[in-house]
Amino acid sequence: MAREREQAHPVTFGNKMVKVAVAGGTGDVGRTIVEVLKDNPRHEAVVFTRRATGNLLGVPSVIVDYSDVNSLRHILEEQQIHTVISALGYDGDALSTAQLNLIRAADASSSTQRFAPSAFACAYTPDMIDTLPALDDYFRAVDELKSSSLQWTIFMNGYFMDYLAPGKIKSYLRPLPSVIDIENKIAAVPGNGDVPITFTYSFDAARFVVASLDAEEWPEESRMAGDVATWNSLVSLAEEISGSQFQVLRDDIEKLQRGEVTELPIHALAYEHMSKRAFQAFSAASSLWTQDPKIMHIAGEVNARFPEIQTLTVRRLFEKCWSASASH
Secondary structure, three states, X not given: OOOOOOOOOOOOOOOOOEEEEEEOOOOHHHHHHHHHHHOOOOEEEEEEEOOOOOOHXXXXXXXXXXXXXXXXXXXXXXXXXXXXXXOOOOOOOHHHHHHHHHHHHHHHOOOOOEEXXXXXXXXXXXXXXXOOOOHHHHHHHHHHHHOOOOEEOEEEOOEEHHHHOOOOOOOOOOOOOOOEEOOOOEEEEEOOOOOOEEEEOHHHHHHHHHHHOOOOOOOOEEEOOOEEEOHHHHHHHHHHHHOOOOEEEEEOHHHHHOOOOOOOHHHHHXXXXXXXXXXXXXXXXXXXXXXXXXXXXXXXXXXXXXXXOOOOOHHHXXXXXXXXXXXX
């Protein structure tokens, strides 16, 4: 049962500091959020981690035992954590144990008011669990939050734009290049390529997350968008900006359903941190998700609440990385 919240802790937003714990703050998305959050004078950040990390990016860290709910609750109260942002990964027991226990601890904590579970992707649906089993624990987390006294939201940003230009822009995300290989002038477009997809740069997503800390209320879903494009339009844009004609292949739905995608030279970047088989399976699954606009076309609802945040567009990204003028 959730404890009565401490009224001495700042619970208003905008003018008072909110202390935020980022679980998984040393990882891909988490580190991005921490870097943006530490530069916000209204809020104080702390990283929850299983191992000592020192003063990551100038932000203190606290070693936690995710297997012990009572210990987590004690740390949340001792640190006076108002908001928890979970950026835990989808491997090991990160979702099955760590995140669920952190939600239970936050609900029991007298200081903690808000929780954002690890998501930062598309609009997941339960039928995706067969393809990505970790989503079972994701939906368990959502159910846990629904039954808690916490205010919570799921941050959705569609497809990370970083994956379109691995190594070309600042990013802490591990490379997951998929459909377009601009360096080698080749693309393997899934389906008909005409379904709208939301693309968001990781640092823009982090800026929206941090801006949302000032909101009086959190909706259950916080949908953000950097840009919207189709695979076909991205290929055309890449050809226009690079001044080159691409070889365009097609991966039909049947091939994707078999867990296969056409291998592109740029996929070698992903093989540095995952097996080829695992990458093929994940890439095929995510390509299938891009065939459904209800899953991958994320409306910019958070954008409308924070119009001062100007996002990176795919055109600007491609111009920065591959236009003739950018190469000189």
